[in-house]
Amino acid sequence: MEYGLYSNDEFAELSENFVCVRTYVGVPGAEAMLKQYGIVGTRGRGPWVQGNNIDYVFFSPNLKPLTHEELREVVPEPTEDSQNSIRWRYTVAGAGAKETIASTATTAMKKILERYPPRDKEAMRIPWQLNxxxxxxxxxxxxxxxxxxxxxxxxxxxxxxxxxxxxxxxxxxxxxxxxxxxxxxxxxxxxxxxxxxxxxxxxxxxxxxxxxxxxxxxxxxxxxxxxxxxxxxxxxxxxxxxxxxxxxxxxxxxxxx
Amino acid sequence: MRFHATAICLLLLAGSARQPSAADEPRTSDANPFQVHKNHVRKTSGEYLACFRRIAWHYDFETAAELARDTGRPMFVIFCRAGSIDDPLTGKPKCAS
Structure with a gap:
């Protein structure tokens, strides 16, 4: 999945208007960070399982997760319903298929940028590691x-x-x-x-x-x-x-x- | 005459030189690297690693959130489970997703 996304020119270009975060469940500290924002933490059968599989979410500039339907800001909850409403990989048509991984993500990114147009400010920061x-x-x-x-x-x-x-x-x-x-x-x-x-x-x-x-x-x-x-x-x-x-x-x- | 003797010597030396054999090929692991961990072999190619470097990643929410608020940028957060694999080249464990 990552390969199709990161190598996609449109994704790379759009990513410059986002703050992009990459992290891993299972690395000390990182999992707690994801749980804090309600992104992971609910175990069980189904798409909310924490497995080897990659997934992604979008946040508004004021740190509210966005639902994939209607791109609504929500308060995250550590429940499967909440996580399924914000995680894309298994719950949005086309988000996991090799042929449509990039287009599904970039379509969403364009819609999000219409709603949250970035200010024209220098966006470079030292990308400090968590630990x-x-x-x-x-x-x-x-x-x-x-x-x-x-x-x-x-x-x-x-x-x-x-x-x-x-x-x-x-x-x-x-x-x-x-x-x-x-x-x-x-x-x-x-x-x-x-x-x-x-x-x-x-x-x-x-x-x-x-x-x-x-x-x-x-x-x-x-x-x-x-x-x-x-x-x-x-x-x-x-x-x-x-x-x-x-x-x-x-x-x-x-x-x- | 002297030229002929030198040429013959050179030819004999060249003929007696060890010919390359399969044993001279660079040694590679018996295991097929694609069978060792096919996804990660692909993932850790130079081309793939170069793709990672196209994106300005952040790794902690504190820095990322401050940047998002300051610049009005939305956030894209991607994650998966970390693991480790045996690097087929070195045989040592290596991080993977």
Missing amino acids: AHTAIHFASYEDRRIVLVPGAAGGVNPSLADSLRDPAVLREHVHNYVFLKLGPQIPNELRGAVQQATPDGVVILERPDGRPDKASLWQSAKVLAVSPGPHTPASLLQLLDKQARPPGWDAQLSSTK
Whole structure:
């Protein structure tokens, strides 16, 4: 399903007028986030089952889920009826069929944009990961390296944050990296690198091989670069240019398609 | 005359050189990668990964919701269950959906 959607040019173009969120049930923290908004959480037989299957929902700009019929804003409830009214994959004709996945989604997106036309404002933000679990998941699955930003209790160093969110830096690298703010608890495996980076520097980690089952999340983390601050947008751009990993770790396999 | 002797030596050397055999082919896993996990092999192709990078994804609702409110943009939220697979290339576990 994802393949038909993300590779669709119209979907990609329309997505620029949406705030797009991608997450996973089963990754610590992410499931709670979905439950909070009534998107998942009801088990049972039928389309509301939390299985391996992908699904999607639309929200209004003020965070109200939209029903697929009439695109009404609703208050989410953790019930199968509520979830079936907002989730598309199994309850909307054409939303799951390979031939119509993209057109069903893009038709809905156009209607939603008529109702909620976006303001003409810069819409770039640093796409912070929810937590270390989601960072490792997405870096591993999407073949991205991790930009690890040391953060004390007060959060990310303001000067570093300004440089990171500089449009020239973000436009170039928002798709290439997974961005993670490290809280005050520094894992032992990363302590040396984080101390060397200083509070206004960054650490670049190689794409992990996956989420470890029981071992420490960072046990096999490979530090590629430690870049102490202070950073300007230009110095960050230079660093990220150098360390970006192009997609396609399995170029050999993809050639056998 | 000397030229002929050199040429003959070269020809003999070339003839005696080991010919490529099936054993010289790059080693690949005995398992068919498509049978290992056909959907994920397809999904993790470079082409597929490049498709992910066409979209500006957000991963936490806090950042996304603030951006949506600030810019008047509606939200598209896609999700599925996370799992792991054995990467057919490295044999190591790898995240998958």
